[in-house]
Amino acid sequence: MDVFFIESKINEIIAELEKEVMEVISDQSLDKKQTNLRMKPLKSTKQILVNAIDSIKMVEEVSKKEMEDANQ
Numbered sequence: 001m002d003v004f005f006i007e008s009k010i011n012e013i014i015a016e017l018e019k020e021v022m023e024v025i026s027d028q029s030l031d032k033k034q035t036n037l038r039m040k041p042l043k044s045t046k047q048i049l050v051n052a053i054d055s056i057k058m059v060e061e062v063s064k065k066e067m068e069d070a071n072q
Contacts, residue, residue, distance in 0.1 A: 001056075001060060003056055003057060003060050006053075006056055007053050007056070007057075010049050010052060010053050011053075013049060014046055014049055014050070017042050017045060017046050017049075018046075020042055021039065021042050021043075024038045024039055024042070025039075
């Protein structure tokens with residue numbers, strides 16, 4: 001599994017989410033409540049992606065360790 005590639009693609013998605021966040025924040029036509037309502041899914045999506053990266057890295061580490069232990 002190419003963890004570096006997966007992480008780079010997820011980081012690209014996060015960068016796009018951050019652009020959307022900036023658009024929402026800079027939209028002067030939205031009041032505070034509307035801004036918060038639009039921010040919640042973006043924030044949640046980013047957290048899910050960050051957690052996914054962490055999980056993938058952890059699985060990769062465990063897999064490598066198990067392979068090393070099996071080869072000994």
